[in-house]
Amino acid sequence: MSDFEKYIKENQRKFDLDQINPKVWQTIEAEIKEKKGAILSLRNSLRLVAAVLICVFCFQWFGDYQKVNFPKHLLEDYGFKDSKVDELLDAKIITIREASIPVAYKGDLEMLLNQVTYLDQHFAEKINKLDLANTEVELLKEILEYYKTKSEILDRVINEIQKVNTNEKKYKIKSEKTKIRI
Amino acid sequence: MKVLYGLFAKEMLTLAFRLTDNLHDAEDIVQESFIHSFKVIDQLKEDGNFGPWLKRIVLNKSLKKIKKRQTIITLDQVHIEEPDQSGRWYESIPHNIVQEAIQDLPNGCREILTLFLLDNFKHREIAEMLDISVSTSKSQYQYGLKILRSNLKKYRNE
Numbered sequence: 229m230s231d232f233e234k235y236i237k238e239n240q241r242k243f244d245l246d247q248i249n250p251k252v253w254q255t256i257e258a259e260i261k262e263k264k265g266a267i268l269s270l271r272n273s274l275r276l277v278a279a280v281l282i283c284v285f286c287f288q289w290f291g292d293y294q295k296v297n298f299p300k301h302l303l304e305d306y307g308f309k310d311s312k313v314d315e316l317l318d319a320k321i322i323t324i325r326e327a328s329i330p331v332a333y334k335g336d337l338e339m340l341l342n343q344v345t346y347l348d349q350h351f352a353e354k355i356n357k358l359d360l361a362n363t364e365v366e367l368l369k370e371i372l373e374y375y376k377t378k379s380e381i382l383d384r385v386i387n388e389i390q391k392v393n394t395n396e397k398k399y400k401i402k403s404e405k406t407k408i409r410i
Numbered sequence: 411m412k413v414l415y416g417l418f419a420k421e422m423l424t425l426a427f428r429l430t431d432n433l434h435d436a437e438d439i440v441q442e443s444f445i446h447s448f449k450v451i452d453q454l455k456e457d458g459n460f461g462p463w464l465k466r467i468v469l470n471k472s473l474k475k476i477k478k479r480q481t482i483i484t485l486d487q488v489h490i491e492e493p494d495q496s497g498r499w500y501e502s503i504p505h506n507i508v509q510e511a512i513q514d515l516p517n518g519c520r521e522i523l524t525l526f527l528l529d530n531f532k533h534r535e536i537a538e539m540l541d542i543s544v545s546t547s548k549s550q551y552q553y554g555l556k557i558l559r560s561n562l563k564k565y566r567n568e
Contacts (some may be wrong), residue, residue: 230498231498233527235501236512236527237527239505243424243508243509243512244421244424245423245424245427248422251437252437252440252441253415256415256441256445259500260449339416340416342413345413354560362568391505
């Protein structure tokens with residue numbers, strides 16, 4: 229594979245369409261509601277409560293786990309240069325927090341960041357299902373997969389911020405700016 | 411559900427658009443795929459991964475749409491400026507231009523490049539999916555790649 233092919237492959241998410249017609253979701257939502265009814269069942273409510281509790285548990289435990297060194301080969305498998313992956317993510321979060329963006333884009337970018345919230349919940353649920361005593365490597369892999377995905381989402385947000393601000397500059401638009409909640 | 415949609419919608423729309431080359435069709439495919447997947451989400455095994463599963467649905471629906479309009483491109487049909495093989499000049503080209511350049515590839519080349527390079531299918535699998543020979547898939551991929559490089563190079567020279 230040539231360098232050009234590698235570049236296209238590795239950056240393919242940056243070449244995705246960056247807008248989607250809101251009507252697509254509206255139609256999906258209407259269709260789903262029609263079929264299932266907009267009832268939050270007791271079962272769903274319990275699931276939600278359980279997910280929140282699992283999250284709290286996992287992140288307390290996960291905080292301690294970060295002190296463990298990841299094996300080098302595993303880090304490399306997931307594209308990390310060293311074990312300071314949490315610092316890498318922190319730096320990205322700070323970049324996003326410090327950025328100013330036009331007010332009109334705030335909602336879109338925060339929606340993109342909602343993916344992080346979803347990822348956090350999904351990760352917590354997955355970790356809770358693992359047998360911690362027997363699957364240490366699996367656990368480390370899950371953590372690195374989680375870090376990797378989170379890092380990619382944050383990169384997408386940073387990329388969007390840069391794109392929006394570059395356009396503002398290019399077309400000399402002076403819109404009201406705001407910060408993003410993260 | 412909305413979170414899942416937020417997570418995958420653009421990626422799926424891009425895939426459908428690259429395959430069908432029609433935004434309206436692509437939106438319909440994404441819409442139908444999400445509706446279908448949400449209805450039967452319980453069938454997804456616990457360890458199943460929603461993304462690849464959804465992608466398969468989008469892919470099948472897109473392929474169904476394009477099967478009737480197979481187009482094979484030969485090099486003499488298009489003017490290709492032989493691109494400079496050296497350096498990584500393409501990295502400075504804005505992402506939206508690359509996205510458009512991929513979309514502007516002729517039908518046939520574009521689908522194969524999408525499936526092979528971006529979605530990791532093998533030429534054998536693509537040949538089966540598109541009902542063409544393996545060698546056609548390989549040659550169309552190479553044409554597509556050349557045309558893409560050439561078109562991006564033109565942008566760089568402007």
